[in-house]
Amino acid sequence: MSKNTIRYPSYRSGERKRGIGDRLIRYKCALQNTISDVLRAKGWQEVKEDGDFDFYWAEVGWMREYFDHCYLEEHVKINHFRNHYELTRKNLMVKNLKRYRKQLERENGKLEASKCDFFPTSFELPSEYHIFVEEFKRMPGTIWIMKPVAKSQGKGIFLFRKLKDITDWKKVVKNDTYRRDDKQEEREAPETYIVSRYVDNPYVIGGKKFDIRVYVLVTSYVPLRAWLYRSGFARFSNTRFSLDSIDDTYVHLTNVAIQKTAPDYDPERGCKWSMQQLRQYLIAKHGIDKVENMFRLMDDIFIKSLQSVQKVMINDKHCFELYGYDILIDEELKPWLIEVNASPSLTASNDEDYNLKFGMLEDVIHVLDLENKLTGKEKRIGGFDIMWSDGPVTVDEGGVDCITAPTYSTNTFLGCDNDRKRQLKQLLKQVQAARKQ
Numbered sequence: 001m002s003k004n005t006i007r008y009p010s011y012r013s014g015e016r017k018r019g020i021g022d023r024l025i026r027y028k029c030a031l032q033n034t035i036s037d038v039l040r041a042k043g044w045q046e047v048k049e050d051g052d053f054d055f056y057w058a059e060v061g062w063m064r065e066y067f068d069h070c071y072l073e074e075h076v077k078i079n080h081f082r083n084h085y086e087l088t089r090k091n092l093m094v095k096n097l098k099r100y101r102k103q104l105e106r107e108n109g110k111l112e113a114s115k116c117d118f119f120p121t122s123f124e125l126p127s128e129y130h131i132f133v134e135e136f137k138r139m140p141g142t143i144w145i146m147k148p149v150a151k152s153q154g155k156g157i158f159l160f161r162k163l164k165d166i167t168d169w170k171k172v173v174k175n176d177t178y179r180r181d182d183k184q185e186e187r188e189a190p191e192t193y194i195v196s197r198y199v200d201n202p203y204v205i206g207g208k209k210f211d212i213r214v215y216v217l218v219t220s221y222v223p224l225r226a227w228l229y230r231s232g233f234a235r236f237s238n239t240r241f242s243l244d245s246i247d248d249t250y251v252h253l254t255n256v257a258i259q260k261t262a263p264d265y266d267p268e269r270g271c272k273w274s275m276q277q278l279r280q281y282l283i284a285k286h287g288i289d290k291v292e293n294m295f296r297l298m299d300d301i302f303i304k305s306l307q308s309v310q311k312v313m314i315n316d317k318h319c320f321e322l323y324g325y326d327i328l329i330d331e332e333l334k335p336w337l338i339e340v341n342a343s344p345s346l347t348a349s350n351d352e353d354y355n356l357k358f359g360m361l362e363d364v365i366h367v368l369d370l371e372n373k374l375t376g377k378e379k380r381i382g383g384f385d386i387m388w389s390d391g392p393v394t395v396d397e398g399g400v401d402c403i404t405a406p407t408y409s410t411n412t413f414l415g416c417d418n419d420r421k422r423q424l425k426q427l428l429k430q431v432q433a434a435r436k437q
Helices: 034-039 060-069 090-108 110-116 129-138 161-176 276-286 290-311 352-370 421-437
Strands: 028-031 055-057 122-126 144-147 158-160 194-195 209-222 224-236 272-274 321-331 337-342 385-389
Touching: 028 034, 028 276, 028 290, 034 129, 055 161, 060 090, 090 110, 090 194, 090 290, 090 337, 110 290, 122 129, 158 161, 209 276, 209 352, 224 276, 224 290, 224 352, 272 352, 276 290, 290 321, 290 337, 290 385, 352 385, 352 421
Parallel strands: 028 055
Antiparallel strands: 122 194, 144 158, 144 194, 209 224, 209 321, 224 272, 224 385, 321 337
């Protein structure tokens, strides 16, 4: 499809400028998984190829190729920001977090900057190879983890203890050139990696390491408006944790794409716990105070990581982003940010996973409110709670839905009750009653 022939949303003069009027919403969807099921279930009109649309669940490649060349009506929504990669590309995430931490220290002191100490010591290779080597020598015996910045699902990741394991980068840096001249053949630049200190004391359950997938919805960067989904899941490794074999991916990587290749992997049982199961387990084992503190630190991760890219992100009223945060908990109940995904997997691994993702995506649509059913002042919509709206959002009186009520005031309920259908029904009744008055 050429840029010259692609058609974008246009509306007849009799239609409303905002909203869709009485006609069906028209949508496009680049994926054939849970999100396409959700959109079909809405009863909206699917359009193909060059058809006009009101809502588009696009792939990131479409944003790169077409977004800058199109005109969109005011109400149209697309599921990525133009430069989403500032947060979701591993090396840029680290770069922006380091810059933001320095800014906080300069403006507010070291104590405030220390609140950004939620990502492991990291360097980009090969560009920061020499700086990394200096740090490597200062931390003898440390295990490091290498990740290609442009790959996902655990591809290309490995752990190492010795510099000789990354000699390819060392050779390239020594030659210090990738260009062709009269005396030297053209050299291909090595793939960019991020190298990070490996968190070697992870919290384990049943002897197995896990990380946590959390969903954060951003509907605007200026002002920043961010919603936190109540449900998520913990992804466990298939093999008991040990540092004896750092080459065993089944021990150290929790990605489902890796774990499902294990010989004894059970696709129905999987390697997942719900966020509610995890919260209840941790409270039973450590008490409410320690677990509450852990969840508050996770809130800091979400907000400060978004603030770290707020000034560089190209805000656009047509754009929103559903981020998949990957968080690792260590044995001290300290959460670490591993990475942020712009295209978190929406393909379900079993029925429970499908139900979680279907409900979460339905609630994304409810928050966006293309049908103009809500007031825009809601603090909770289905399973989403707004945690930041140009400033922190506090919980309403009587709005607690946890089995063990939190004592903090932030409007976040990760791992708490998510009776989203009941809440949506009550919410719509309240809005309709208010409009009749």
